[in-house]
Amino acid sequence: MADHYEVLGVSREATTDEIKKAYRRLARELHPDVNPGADASERFKQVTHAYDVLSDAKQRQQYDMGGSGQGAAGGFGGFGDIFDTFFGGQTQQRGPKSRRERGQDALLRVEIDLDEVIFGTHRDLEVDTAVLCETCQGSCCQPGTSPITCDICHGSGQIQRAVRSLLGNVMTSSPCGSCRGYGTIIVSPCVTCQGQGRVRARRTVPVDIPAGVDTGLRLQMPGSGEIGQAGGPHGDLYLEIKVRNHEIFSRNGDDLLCTLDVQMTDAILGVETTIHALDGDVDLELKPGIQSSEVLTIKGRGVTKLRGNGRGDLRIGIQVVTPTKLDHREKELIKAFAAGRKQQATQLGHFQQGLFSKLRDKFLG
Template sequence: MATKRDYYEVLGITKTAEGDVIKSAYRKMAIKFHPDKNPDDPTAEDKFKEAAEAYEVLSNADKRARYDRYGHQGMGGGGGGGPQNMEDIFSQFGDIFGGGGGGGFEGFFGGGRQGGGRRQKKGSNLRIKLKLDLEEIANGVEKKIKVKRYVACQPCSGTGAKNGTDMKTCPTCQGQGQIKRVVNTMLGQMVSSSTCPTCNGEGKTIVSTCDVCKGEGRQLHEEVIPINIPAGVANDMQLSMNGKGNFPERGGVPGDLLIQIEEEPHEFLKRDGNNIMFEQYISFVDAALGASLEVPTIEGKVKIKVDPGTQPGKILRLRGKGIKDLNGYGRGDQLIHLNVWTPKNVSNQERELLEKLRDSDNFTPHPGKNEKGFFEKVKEYFA
């Protein structure tokens, strides 16, 4: 699989570019690489689609923020989940060129694309929330979910017509799905197009409807879909699966399945980016004499050593015990913050022992020798 280029690089803009700049840059790239303007360049259409994908992400505030933080992986496994073919691009972004749907592009370039102007419909997207625990987020996981979605009716092959064939060419648009009009202007003839009102852009009309779907071309179907969740996803991140949404009425391409990640809190551990934070309480006896303790990690319990004379606020680090990076850049650590537990109630015997220790110079705090605070240590660790 080819490596995707940075979306900002594709449009030739900086990461601080605002909406009008992004729109203008996309318009420029679309004009430059439009296939009708580059009939001898086999790479033009790919570059045209690449620009559309970049614009689809960077023109959306939520998608852009997710891309800035997680890169292509944050867009659902390497792509923006945006327009996949020329018809989708014409439909979604035609307004940038002064028209709606496919008409804007056709009017701008003085005609339609070769092979007819009928636009392929796309079904609606499905949205679900997927709860993941910290262990699943740290290592990645495959989940199987049950969804109800519209799929193409099998007896009529999604056409809505009886046996899938009882249809005729639309007499209004002659099968093109669009009505074109030529307008004379000072700059010459301009071609505009609009969806055919008779067939709603389908190019054909039904003579007799399918007995199963009653002409709708689709049926509600329950399906179990496996979803591969990459390691390192974050709360509220949205992943997408192309073609796993609803099939549109009477033909077209299915929409997408959009998966929103919901991170469930862990009983003991707390996430901080790719690192795991844990608060470990020890007695002042263990702090003074040292101890061997077990602490939880996302991979199970491990033993740690507390050195004699440990001061409150000390941070221990377990390398590689954090969360895998979403973009594959290693793995975080687990940071253990040691807190010394002070008992609130002591027995008479314990009080006597503590009174004796109070008088010992070894148990008297020395000004200027106190350890740094927890957040100061964390700041130093990441410096």
Template sequence: MGNQQVARDYYGILGVEQGADAAELKRAYRRLARELHPDVNPDPAAQERFAEISTAYEVLTDPEKRRIVDLGGDPLDNGRGGGGGAGDPFSAFGFGDIMDAFFGGAGGGRGRGPRSRVQPGADALIRMQLTLEECATGVQRELTVDTAVLCDQCGGNGCAPGTSPQGCPTCGGRGEVQSVQRSFLGQVVTSRPCPECRGLGEIIPDPCRQCAGDGRVRARRSVGVRIPAGVADGMRVRLAGQGEVGSGGGPAGDLYVEVEEIPHEVFQREGADLHVRLPLPMTAAALGATLPLPMLDGTTEDLHIEPGTQSGTLRTLRAKGMPRLRSTGRIDGQGDLVVHVEVTVPTKLDKEQTDLLRQLAKLRGEEQPDLAQKNGHGLFGRLFRQ
């Protein structure tokens, strides 16, 4: 038992339970990729971790590889898996092999066959910062992304120029090897992925020097993206087939561009509505005024202030907010612009201003505010009557 090898915990690497479905695996991978992708985190340790989670995701989304993991093995460990040592009665074959032999597995006459070297690529994520104005109008940009791309030396087959894959001499191209073992159950014919070709049925005797036989290399490239008007923070735009190329030159995943909206210094956004605070001098609030209110698009809109407007009054300008982005990507209507009026009271007055205000207070009978209001209708009138 001292030579026992422990299989990698692919579920633990992604932080999911063993019974996680495809959607949970994808969510976990994307969550980690947002933190660890080389475009986001240049730390070498993060890049190693990103490669680790990418491998775990690839393994757990492959049904055959996941089956090996669930049986306690490691599909990337040259078929050695995580079995026991020489003293283990199951050391020469896995429990899954025994079950295959009794219930229709390879040992029972049904071969799995070689698996494809070509595997689909993973999705990629990149973030783009946009101002509120850009979210309102939409933008078109060229992004620089760092992803796995098809190797231009071998075209994805992983072979050096002028060479090609050859059938595996160990398994004869079947991708699996069989053996007869004796156990307490009797004689059992077992089948397992070929350790020489790792279940592919072929080997590459002369790997491509550029990609080391993987069929893909990492490279920086430019990708054009159009962000529609009305997007908001956290929304994503999907670019199909612009993600990571799969191993063996497999089809690329998708590239997701996630919007990071930069907070505006004047307007606050709530969905498609915009909110703005309007400090209003008390004289304008008392007398009324018409003010040119700047809009997000650089134009102005006349805002009419009625005489006697109170602090906290809300004025709504219909269809002066953000474009509404529908699920189809079309713009359908605009949100509103909500103006929050805040009446400001002067904190410093010169003598002339003080005298004028005193005269106004005298004319209005407000030299000494009456909180009780003798008729009992004031805010504190009920307390004064007690």
């Protein structure tokens, strides 16, 4: 029978989510309602059976240890399943099971500032997790001792018994109740970890967060989760990113957006100015007659692209500020200015929801 991992197209170290995704993809492709061919139907049964085995932690462990993994896809998977059904026995596995288990995955949420997104940042995260017991180094035994062979199952981890049936006497096997299927018994468990081979502790995990991340993104750090029982392999650590809102700048994809208040006189005459961006100063030249809702684009001063080269742009929306409080002299100067210009009659135009609506259209356009 084909290997279940090969049937699903995943590695033997695949996570439960990776197995689920692979199954869903193949099921959509091979389902009889979509692909009525005989070959597709047979493959669909194999894919479904492989998923049934690998998605169940207990069945997967038995399969990885050499069990047949025969399940319910298409009827009984062999004599072992018949015995399980009628006599309550379990399929004999090859040798005792291991005490070593893979550690659990962990999820941490990390908040960073918008300016840290531009070039990436480093964090030293404090994590409460399971670490290797320094006393027994994962052996689960008190130093100077070791497990002894179970005298009930003689190290096999299984107990065989004869069951009378219509087929005659049938030999079935089940995990040894004395050693719980391990084949050995720990007479003197480590007092530090109570025979688990690991203890809870606080450790520091260094993390390099790449540039260009955004809120909701999850980063996987293989092998940085908790250690497994009896010094088993580490699980994975997942980091869920949250980018804090900035009081001035916002983000649209890889672009940074902001607005710049310009005094009316500077808008009329033009001006050179400097703004403080997230990654340093930017020199701007505002040409005479610049209007509200115009957008200036500074190439390459946005966020570094997460996948790919280069950076986005810095886009600056202009807002011309009209003074509301003028002294007598200023009013007279404005009146003289207005009197010296040829005035255009006021005209009606299409209703707009103000500056920010126009800026939004230009920012996102």
